Amino acid sequence: MKTADFVEARRRLGEKSLKTTEKLTTLAKAVNLVRDGDHVAFGGCMFTRTPLALAMEILRQGRTGLTISKNLMCYEGEWFMAVDAAQNVITSWLGIGLPWGISRILREKGESGQLRLEDWSHMGLGMRYRAGAMGLPFLPTLTMLGSGLAEVTETRSMACPFTGQTLNLVPALFPDVALLHVHRADRYGNCQIDGYPFMDADIAAASTTVLVTAEEIVDEDEIRRHPDRTAIPGFMVDAVAHVPYGAYPHEMHGLYVADYAHYDTYVDAIKARGTGAIREYLDRFVYGAASHEAYLALFDGEVLKRNEQDAKELLG
Amino acid sequence: MTRDYTPSELLTVMASREMVGVNTIFAGVGIPLLAAILSQRTHSPGLTIIVEGGSIGPEVIPGKLPISTNEMRLSHRAQMLLGINEVFLLTQRGFLEVGFMGGAQIDRFGNVNTTVVGPYEKPRLRLPGSGGANDIISLCRHTVLVTPHERRRFVPKVDFVTSPGWLDGGDSRARSGLIFGGVSRVVTDLGLFGFEAGTKAMQIASLHPGVSLEQVVANTGFELIIPGTIPVTAEPTQEELDTVRALDPDRRFL
Numbered sequence: 001m002k003t004a005d006f007v008e009a010r011r012r013l014g015e016k017s018l019k020t021t022e023k024l025t026t027l028a029k030a031v032n033l034v035r036d037g038d039h040v041a042f043g044g045c046m047f048t049r050t051p052l053a054l055a056m057e058i059l060r061q062g063r064t065g066l067t068i069s070k071n072l073m074c075y076e077g078e079w080f081m082a083v084d085a086a087q088n089v090i091t092s093w094l095g096i097g098l099p100w101g102i103s104r105i106l107r108e109k110g111e112s113g114q115l116r117l118e119d120w121s122h123m124g125l126g127m128r129y130r131a132g133a134m135g136l137p138f139l140p141t142l143t144m145l146g147s148g149l150a151e152v153t154e155t156r157s158m159a160c161p162f163t164g165q166t167l168n169l170v171p172a173l174f175p176d177v178a179l180l181h182v183h184r185a186d187r188y189g190n191c192q193i194d195g196y197p198f199m200d201a202d203i204a205a206a207s208t209t210v211l212v213t214a215e216e217i218v219d220e221d222e223i224r225r226h227p228d229r230t231a232i233p234g235f236m237v238d239a240v241a242h243v244p245y246g247a248y249p250h251e252m253h254g255l256y257v258a259d260y261a262h263y264d265t266y267v268d269a270i271k272a273r274g275t276g277a278i279r280e281y282l283d284r285f286v287y288g289a290a291s292h293e294a295y296l297a298l299f300d301g302e303v304l305k306r307n308e309q310d311a312k313e314l315l316g
Numbered sequence: 317m318t319r320d321y322t323p324s325e326l327l328t329v330m331a332s333r334e335m336v337g338v339n340t341i342f343a344g345v346g347i348p349l350l351a352a353i354l355s356q357r358t359h360s361p362g363l364t365i366i367v368e369g370g371s372i373g374p375e376v377i378p379g380k381l382p383i384s385t386n387e388m389r390l391s392h393r394a395q396m397l398l399g400i401n402e403v404f405l406l407t408q409r410g411f412l413e414v415g416f417m418g419g420a421q422i423d424r425f426g427n428v429n430t431t432v433v434g435p436y437e438k439p440r441l442r443l444p445g446s447g448g449a450n451d452i453i454s455l456c457r458h459t460v461l462v463t464p465h466e467r468r469r470f471v472p473k474v475d476f477v478t479s480p481g482w483l484d485g486g487d488s489r490a491r492s493g494l495i496f497g498g499v500s501r502v503v504t505d506l507g508l509f510g511f512e513a514g515t516k517a518m519q520i521a522s523l524h525p526g527v528s529l530e531q532v533v534a535n536t537g538f539e540l541i542i543p544g545t546i547p548v549t550a551e552p553t554q555e556e557l558d559t560v561r562a563l564d565p566d567r568r569f570l
Contacts, residue, residue, distance in 0.1 A: 165493070167493065198399065
């Protein structure tokens with residue numbers, strides 16, 4: 001994939017509306033802003049604060065030819081690979097977690113040479129989003145030097161013009177669309193995040209279009225009462241949808257813990273029946289559920305309640 | 317003499333001892349993180365654990381061990397929750413004394429592979445990738461590798477350098493631009509290993525109780541440097557074993 005030129009990225013930003021206006025819409029209408037072939041970047045990390053409702057809606061709407069990027073990609077990455085919605089994957093790691101073993105579809109696609117996956121280091125990819133957020137074409141780093149990662153990715157090394165020291169340069173990343181799930185937002189798109197900030201603010205600033213789902217929509221005054229908690233300003237945001245449990249069965253800081261047992265079931269099915277089980281999972285939980293509400297109805301309400309309780313206890 | 321502990325319990329205990337006297341550590345997911353938490357609760361109460369998800373100084377609840385370095389379980393009683401880029405940038409600045417991480421393949425110069433077994437374009441085994449491992453080994457003041465000791469893991473040369481140790485040995489790491497850090501120690505369930513000063517080739521530092529030199533040689537796919545006398549590591553104590561078992565009662569990692 002060719003790295004977007006930083007001048008072109010700034011021109012595209014010039015076409016974006018920065019108006020303080022009503023951004024509140026439905027999940028489906030927000031996802032209408034994603035086009036086939038877009039580079040879609042995910043906020044959150046691993047199985048925390050993942051914009052899963054947005055990811056599932058993109059699959060429901062049948063987008064194709066996408067590039068997806070996320071620093072540590074969990075099973076949402078597997079879904080896009082399993083239905084060939086994504087042609088390119090930009091990441092530093094893909095899987096659910098050590099107890100669940102190596103991703104079967106990563107192996108299948110990777111070992112048959114079908115996958116175009118860019119292998120960055122966690123920081124290397126983070127600095128690419130950061131460079132984009134800074135409006136610069138690249139950033140110098142001391143990481144990835146001397147490694148195989150530097151050989152298989154679009155990095156350059158240079159001698160520092162001041163000290164002569166060898167530096168690794170990573171090119172800026174300017175995603176077309178950022179997908180973010182946050183704790184609360186107002187109707188103008190001002191977003192607040194509790195717990196880990198991850199890279200959401202960098203990804204939002206680097207992207208042309210920013211789509212947000214929020215656990216809660218709050219009054220503008222509520223945002224203004226605690227402006228220090230705002231991670232993403234409204235003018236960056238193009239659409240906000242109210243989606244409680246928008247990261248579930250992944251976790252949301254202080255609201256609900258991850259549903260490990262759900263991962264067990266998902267992975268056990270793949271182990272038993274092969275990667276076709278990913279498609280079966282999607283047929284049930286994504287394509288078979290017309291909306292996020294219908295999706296949530298497939299989960300046991302008692303389990304949801306227990307996961308909310310566990311989250312409260314963890315912070316206690 | 318029979319020994320009442322498993323290889324992974326032994327590995328975790330031995331890794332935790334490497335943190336004695338250390339103030340700030342960057343812990344990778346799995347056994348390294350478990351060992352860091354163990355050390356915090358036994359040898360090193362003041363140890364500040366830092367993880368790539370952004371948690372600074374967490375105190376994990378026994379039985380609620382985090383699986384991901386980004387989850388709420390790892391934010392329990394943390395002193396700070398930082399952005400991911402910010403954590404790596406303060407590592408680049410030099411605040412992290414020791415990095416702890418695992419690896420699928422390790423070679424005689426301490427290079428680590430978690431990307432592919434076989435050729436990159438068409439691998440025999442596609443692995444998950446670097447995550448923060450490359451950054452930890454590149455940027456911490458020094459790095460300790462923690463891994464089960466198996467012949468298939470200890471290869472003469474890794475198929476892919478995901479995370480650079482001493483590269484081709486000698487001064488090759490520094491020549492590549494990595495002027496800080498390096499791999500100082502490899503902890504396995506058979507022994508402790510260091511690197512010879514000039515060549516940077518792996519050498520035996522000590523063997524764990526009941527482990528023979530033949531056993532280590534048979535489980536290593538390259539020639540280790542063997543010193544004239546080989547010390548024996550001290551047995552895990554009951555306190556160490558009790559603490560580690562209480563941390564992971566579901567045995568997700570042990």
